[in-house]
Amino acid sequence: MTEAPDRGRADLRRTAERYRSTPAEGVETRHAFSFSGHYDPKNTHFGALLACNEELLAPGAGFEEHKHRDTEILTWVLEGALAHRDSYGHSGVVRPGMVQHLSAGSGVTHTERNVGGATGPVRFVQMWLQPDEFDAAPAYGLRKVEPADGGLTLLASGLERDAGTDALRLRRGDAALWLATAGPWQPLPELPEAPWRYAHLTAGSLGYRTVPGPKGGGRSMEPGDSVRITGEAFADPTAGETGAELLLWEMHSPVSYG
Template identity: 85%
Template sequence: MTDAATRPRADLRRAPERYRSTPAEGIETRHAFSFAGHYDPKNTHFGALLACNEETLAPGAGFDEHRHRDTEILTWVVEGALAHRDGDGHAGVVRPGMVQHVSAGSGVSHTERNVGGAEVPVRFVQMWLQPDSFDTPPAYGLRRVEPAADGLTLLASGLERDAGTDALRLRRSDAALYLVTAGPWQPLPALPQAPYRYVHLTAGSLGYRTVPGPKGSGRSMAAGDSVRVTGNAFADPTAGEDGVELLFWEMHSELKYG
């Protein structure tokens, strides 16, 4: 663990601060980290997270066949439906309330498109995580999520403690992804502690304090905002008037090299 990971910090990034790209007609992407033509050496990753993209595909639009390697790719659809097809014979349609996992391993080619016949855009969040096992056979998973009664739903995990659960299995042994929900003005459920925690709001709003106690400044978040948390920052998170839905990463180490 680096010293930076032990210092309490809640680094809030607003939705309009994301890098915007339009790689093809009908596609708009908002990037949280350096990506393609957008490069900032101070913003290449957080923990083991390499990308957190907000994607919008118009009816009939999509990403043509492209290749990934040694990347864990998690997709959460906010609105509409996303059709996935890859060169290993996997095909699926991801809808709201479902999570998809592509473990690229030694290499996989796939397409991602707004589902055929759609009359509305598909909006989704896609996150790329570095694995800690490389050059493995590609794998694919898709599951419908039953939200937990306490508002903390495990979506995917590589942690040994989560083996045998319904969570999709990551090839990163110290990271887990959750869906977190809370009703209007309700506190969030207790979030797992980790040196690196990443919060991305998909719907609603949220308030929190930068650190526990009276010295913590108040902050608010809206859909599309994110916060990068180290130490014991991000205190007393509470949903706003319309409740909140967010994606939450628990990560116990950052990128591994060599």
């Protein structure tokens, strides 16, 4: 008897399932993976992604100086403005419609704060990716995103395929971060294929089928929900009544140890 093909899995994680921490006054973080004092041995990473944190900083609040090493850190602001400053002299203010990349390399310290004078919070998504080049000099990038025609915009990539584009360059040669958007009740653009894909809904709502065809169960996503995708899972994603904005990681290899 012929075995049924393995179509992969679409593992939906609700925002309310995230581990919540309050590391400082005015700071609230919701973690998708094991992080700091919260450790779940079954949930340490997905593909090459090590962290996907939803952050909320009240006016005047932020993360004091702290150090990173050998981590690719990508930041996408949803509301407000985030001020970054690091020990290599890089500084920037990240606002909605901009993407920031800090490649920690051999080691860098930085601060992240709600921008001075703000009267409201800053909300952002921060993602950590394992590099495949280690102990390099730290690097920084910040760009305003010009949405591409068709609703699929490349934000950052380490793939040779994407060299020469406007995308921020990652120190991982087989991963890329995309922004996918669709209007009300419209299908998302065709998404890039990869053995590991991580989708995080930042705005609107989204429906999809767990696998292609009539046997795929229907699921829905709200802002903050994420899906860990392998194989052909996550079929026919379609925006809800207010449209949808989705961050999508394309990853062709998992975390490497040793």
